Amino acid sequence: MEVKEYVLSIANRAKRASRILANVSTEVKNRVLQIAAEKLIEYTQRIKEENQKDIEAGERKGLSKAMLDRLYLDEKRIKSMVDSLKDVISLPDPVGEIVKMWRRPNGLLVGKMRVPLGVVAIIYESRPNVTIDAASLCIKSGNAVILRGGSEAINSNRILVDVMREALGEVGLPQDAVIFIDVPDREVVLELLKLDEFIDVVVPRGGESLIRFVAENSRIPVVYHYKGVCHTYVDEFANLDMAERICFNAKVQRPGVCNAMETMLVHSKIAHLFLPRMCKKFMEAGVELRGCERTREIVPEVKPATEDDWYAEYLDLILAIKVVESLEEAIDHINHYGSHHSDAIVTDNYENAMKFLREVDSAACYVNASTRFTDGFEFGLGAEMGISTQKLHVRGPMGLEDLTCTKYIVLGCGQIRE
């Protein structure tokens, strides 16, 4: 009962703040972000001290090196939060934009106007910079945000939230536009997910189990992706040098992220030319290769792949490889085994490129580029709230504009319906 009341009071405060935020000018919202940027620099020492507490607690709990690295803040990482705030300042304010407007035969002007969603909740793990990214995107788009970070980052998140709240306070805006859930209890999340009258959207970011928990228990619309099983298909008409560069980058540059390649598909007509050089390069970089039989006929060092490999999100230096007979087979494989996240074709053939773009059912479909670009910043949206592989509202990186919706405005001069 206590948890219920705590969560309800937070949701209530956020909702009240959201009504004010919705009507704040771009100038004032940018001022908040500017002040926050200055405070981040001013408070660098304190932020590092709070972060140190999390690091020490994490070490005691035996967190992995990778986890501790994600948690860690130094001057450079604090500086990059400052840069990210400045990026958001420079983005156009989506609120109030008239997306389109048309005239009806009876003279009514009917238009669609962008307005904030209202209250956004984000449930995330480890990396403290998400706190600044989420808060700044929500403020700029006129939304209130409820932040529920991981318990392992609680001290770092707390001071970063304080920075944002102080900045709101200094320009006379309600501090509850950025509100932090300071209780590690999972029951809190469960209660939060029931409050569809207060919260307009929930964005879970983290491991698949967290995301499934949120998606399965939420009465509020959820924007999410479970995983990224990304493909690169090397077409029979590919420039093989380019294909090699793109596939290598997609797998090796940062294997632990959702837009890294997990399966490489190769057209049978060029497999004997392409696979030997490509596999050699991967093996030199320490990539474990698991291939279909035809791959293994060409490169015997490749281990055999099982059915499970086609579904796998390794997030590691492991790659599944399959030789396909046609573009159609490649597209079918991607739509069947993939996660509808990011998939690429390498080809010099125009028809094949267009067919791939049309028929691959993924949030981001690429021609002749690495799938690693699926990211709000790389797409030019500024920071991102998360990435969606769902179809409603937003598909792909969720940026500033996706934190708004449109309402109809209708301008008349006395029209009535006959």
Next chain:
Amino acid sequence: MEVKEYVLSIANRAKRASRILANVSTEVKNRVLQIAAEKLIEYTQRIKEENQKDIEAGERKGLSKAMLDRLYLDEKRIKSMVDSLKDVISLPDPVGEIVKMWRRPNGLLVGKMRVPLGVVAIIYESRPNVTIDAASLCIKSGNAVILRGGSEAINSNRILVDVMREALGEVGLPQDAVIFIDVPDREVVLELLKLDEFIDVVVPRGGESLIRFVAENSRIPVVYHYKGVCHTYVDEFANLDMAERICFNAKVQRPGVCNAMETMLVHSKIAHLFLPRMCKKFMEAGVELRGCERTREIVPEVKPATEDDWYAEYLDLILAIKVVESLEEAIDHINHYGSHHSDAIVTDNYENAMKFLREVDSAACYVNASTRFTDGFEFGLGAEMGISTQKLHVRGPMGLEDLTCTKYIVLGCGQIRE
């Protein structure tokens, strides 16, 4: 277990059909709709016979006159389904549209392309024309549709679905792009709502209890509105003749629909001028009036309103009336008591009009027009799948474009991420 298998097989068939529908040319999709229009005329007699079975069953079950009227089909109503098909043919095909495209500093072209949602399920009551509207909008937007009509219209719906399926078959498209759930059992709906891997969106249309049942039990995103508590605010700067016409139309022209006015708000400065004439006109039309104390001081014939009246969706010739001190009070009242559906201001003051448009949190905000225009056809969207008062994906009437989503397409020339 049997129900489970039946629903799963339907969802599976729809999903398979949707993959083909997604890539059909506008010309072929329009041919399907044209053939369906011709078949509706050809089958008029049979449709009337099937409809007669529903009418007789309804009479035996003791359905109300209003219900029977909604169910009833004659030449004129069949003709209007034909017209609605022709409207959909004339609408531009949203699929494949590049909504925007921009160039990144590294030369990547990043764009958003409209694609079908996939499989749409609609759960609706009584009116058989919804069958044709939903099927035609889904076909035109490249989606497969699962239709679950009310048991009272089952014979009418069955033959209308047959018309659409025959038309699909004649051009060689999979008939399962339009698929009908022929079992009245509510368990079927419950099973359907679990199939988020097959179905992309559910649209419930009907009474509030049906909609709540769907919204509360669905793991699939739901597009809906519970009710329409619509307001007209007569500002101190209103043209009172215009206000009288607009308010009368919004209440009386068709009181049983979701976009009819339920509460009228009147600025205190003009209340003594406006209320007597307006109330007289309403009372002459048989409208029961329930007002706040100040309303009753001016027009003593008005009955006293209770707190419940401000929340009420009468769907009848009943109107709540409140005198307010300011535009701000009117906006607060609408945002607090309303249903975020359709709300109007009548004013000649520019600032007040703009403030109302910005701050009223409703799917459709009007200046100087009747709220009765909130409708896909009236807004120029063609037919509609339903009306949404939610914020994600679509707000207001759900038309052809809202049956699509955008995916990112990224055109490179060998870009890799550094």
